[in-house]
Amino acid sequence: MDKHLLIDLVTKKMPFGKYKNRLICDLPEHYLVWFRSQGFPEGKLGLWLETMYEIQLNGLTHLIDEIKRIHRAS
Template identity: 50%
Template sequence: MEPVQPDYSVLIDILRTKMPFGKHKGILIADLPVSYLEWMHRNGGMPPGKLGMMLSTIHEIKINGMMSILYELRKRLEAAERRY
């Protein structure tokens, strides 16, 4: 079985998109506290569409201890933005 490769476009969106509503409005989705993501998951689930997919993805990343994926990608994005 081949290892699963992350969809970097989704991860980049998670690192650049801010939460559009609620208690954590304006916070980058990647920086939302896991307690908030768990609360959303328990209380009706994630919203539909792309936002819900990003919230579900970051929830899975955080509860499974895989934040190192985002740390490295964030460093690379920040370095690329400093060059331009």
């Protein structure tokens, strides 16, 4: 997985909707599941949302927490 993609997950914010301005990595699981059922948007946002969905689905959120911690420290 591209490290730049993971950094995007902890630095980029949701641009619209109920969770506007929330970091992609902090979106609730039910919201990502909803996008999965409706279809992820095109472009980078869709890639970020789908990646975050897969991370949560596979129980890998501890990796995102570590990246978030490292990124904030730098």
